[in-house]
Amino acid sequence: MCGLLGILSADSNAGDLVSAVGSAMHCQRHRGPDETGTWHDDDVAFGFNRLSIIDIGHSHQPLRWGPASNPQRYALTFNGEIYNYLELREELAREHGAVFQTEGDSEAIVAAFHYWGPEAVRRLRGMFAFAIWDTESQELFLARDPFGIKPLFLATGRAGTAFASEKKSLLELGELLGLDTDLDARAIEHYTVLQYVPEPETLHADIRRLESGTYAWVRPGKEPEATRYFSPAFPVRPFAAGDEQSRYREIAAALEDSVAKHMRADVTVGSFLSGGIDSTAIAALAMRHNPNLITFTSCFEREGYSEADVAAETAAAIGAKHVVKVVSPEEFAASIPEIIWYLDDPVADPALVPLYFVAKEARKHVKVVLSGEGADELFGGYTIYREPLSLKPFGYLPRGLRRAAGRLSDRIPDGTRGKSLLHRGSLTLEERYYGNARSFNDAQLRSVLRDFRPEWTQQDVTAPIYAESAGWDPVARMQHLDLFTWLRGDILVKADKMTMANSLELRVPFLDTEVFKVAAQVPLEQKITKTTTKYALRQALEGIVPPHVLHRAKLGFPVPLRHWLRGAELQDWARQTIVESGADHIFDKAAVTRMLDEHRDGASDHSRRLWTVLCFMIWHGIFVEHRIVPQIAEPTYPVSL
Known part of the structure; x- marks a missing residue:
């Protein structure tokens, strides 16, 4: 489990951005105090803070991997754990001849992506948010685990598209990216009602989250194109x-x-x-x-x-x-x-x-x-899941009678026994349950x-x-x-x-x-x-x-x-x-x-x-x-x- 940060440059000047990435990584140092590193080419600048859990002495990131024909083709930065990585490594080696230089789970992700493409994310059992840069196709691939255990924030501005494990790192890069730091009034209202900011929103209008169970392709100078791969x-x-x-x-x-x-x-x-x-x-x-x-x-x-x-x-x-x-x-x-x-x-x-x-x-x-x-x-x-059982009798009433019960509940003084039951029974599930x-x-x-x-x-x-x-x-x-x-x-x-x-x-x-x-x-x-x-x-x-x-x-x-x-x-x-x-x-x-x-x-x-x-x-x-x-x-x- 770690902290990642990166930018896909809009105009192939990532070399000028890597120092800013390195500086902005510090505010998520708590996510990975064991080691830190950066890597860049002309198009991307990656930063990483590592919390070493598996293959502690190796599996350093940003990680390079590729097939025998181009062993440095991909660059990966990855936050999380893949729990079936041993099985994946064995299958990839047996079926495709994949060769690994470490004993960790990071290489399993990149190799799976190389041989299986985006469908690889369906094979990963674990929690993850990762970025893979393909130096041949010049495409950035981002993915997040099915349930949203690990976070991934995104922002696109004049300098390119940036991604991070924590929003504060993107705020550090805000001026460089040309982000508008205005707050999102709709997200504030959602937060006030729900007590959290729902995905994909954040309180900053120019910063969003890649949703759970979703991957995205990002190409230089273009907005991310997201696809949902897990629909529970x-x-x-x-x-x-x-x-x-x-x-x-x-x-x-x-x-x-x-x-x-x-x-x-x-x-x-x-x-x-x-x-x-x-x-x-x-x-x-x-x-x-x-x-x-x-x-x-x-x-x-x-x-x-x-x-x-x-x-x-x-x-x-x-x-x-x-x-x-x-x-x-x-x-x-x-x-x-x-x-x-x-x-x-x-x-x-x-x-x-x-x-x-x-x-x-x-x-x-x-x-x-x-x-x-x-x-x-x-x-x-x-416990709220038992509510449909208690409200089941209302389902047999005509819609008009249910609405009448709701109007009646409005006239009953607060605190009176039965008021809440009448009110909630008058509503559809979509009207009464917001989480x-x-x-x-x-x-x-x-x-x-x-x-x-x-x-x-x-x-x-x-x-x-x-x-x-x-x-x-x-x-x-x-x-x-x-x-x-x-x-x-x-x-x-x-x-x-x-x-x-x-x-x-x-x-x-x-x-x-x-x-x-x-x-x-x-x-x-x-x-x-x-x-x-x-x-x-x-x-x-x-x-x-x-x-x-x-x-x-x-x-x-x-x-x-x-x-x-x-x-x-x-x-x-x-x-x-x-x-x-x-x-x-x-x-x-x-x-x-x-x-x-x-x-x-x-x-x-x-x-x-x-x-x-x-x-x-x-x-x-x-x-x-x-x-x-x-x-x-x-x-x-x-x-x-």
Whole structure:
């Protein structure tokens, strides 16, 4: 896992750009503190920061490879890991006579591209964002993994097209590229509603992201031409009578194979552990390959029940050594500017703060960790996925009666039992479900956002995705939507950014294409029941996950934000952030202050809405006003890990 940066010159003067690339790489040094390098020819300038995980003494990047007729034909810069690289190397050598000079996964990518063309990306099991420059065809090939685990930002300006693992590097090159640094008003509105910036947008209008599951060709002087190669579908295969156990074994086998391949590394691999079923399954399977596995969790200073207690109990049950990081309110507040700098664009999910601290703690012990992200989206783990069951009776009503129920709900006082059920039952799935987060409704948004445009809605994001799933069962449609929104916009962004901030590689075995194949076939009744979620996965993990975890409800990663914003922990900090912010032209600071007052007095719970605005204000102070300058330490870590 590393950081890459490059420019395809518009006029064959890459030699004049390489020094700027080298300088701009420094702001993503945390992604690869082990070594750094640049390479250029007349057309491209590549830069790379390496976190050495596989074939540590070799596989240096930017990497050159080619067939016997032209052994220097290609140049590669690659962020991520290819977990089936050994199998690919063997096949390429056997079938095509490919010759390799290293023992790593990077050469497997280039050789696969040479012999299989763009279709090679479908053969890669792993997380990746990479660039391949073909010196013969004079074409740049960019690709990103199916689920969007690894990021890739793009910008095209007068000097050419640039790409990077982190947006801040492109901002460093902004003047050279001739980029417009204006903010994207539509992206700001999307962020405020969803608490993240949805792909392919960023908050800067001239910088975009190559979407998950997409590759792109770039030719000198032209805009990138993108093609989607992975379109997740849910081809449900009903369970035949008496076939249940074989299907559960199929799920368990796919996950076990994925974990085994995700354990491939020449450094120590640990695992995050919350005590929930997903992370416990990954850790328990990892123990089969490393009986000395270390697990990590974080929690907050609070009285009574602690999620850390559950994680410690689980670690003891599977026999893992366990490390806990306790985060204080003071640490929480002090870390926010640094964390938002690492994020590039704000993600208003408070769970990323404890993730940042547990990653920092884990990096003292290991260089790679496994985690359970993706299980909920693949196997139906969110409680909201049970909503179609509760709203099913509304589906039998004529459309007019459903709309009447909605109008009736508008007249019922807030807080009255049944109001929300009537309202949501009156809506179609497309109207009511936008993913796992919605911070502001339209009325609230109008009150705080100065440039509110009612024609810009979250349906800008969701409508094209829903169009692809017409005719599927409602839970599959929700899962599909979350793969393109919540998972890649929030979950995977915070996972990548918070671990790489600490030069720690995070691997997510659930988000493997082979695991997805079996998960996508699970029928509705094997995902959601009246009493549980992820039913088939829970059955598949019998004998792998300890019984006390197997049927426990989803824990989440609760942050005492509501309490802290109401009390001494964060109340003054929040008020000062609002007062000092220079984002007056974007957010009505008086309206935001009223929200804070109402929250303090207990009149309403505005914690998530406040957090969304506060994160933006700090981001604006860093990247627009340049008033806030986070203290970013040069990464230094033990080489023995």
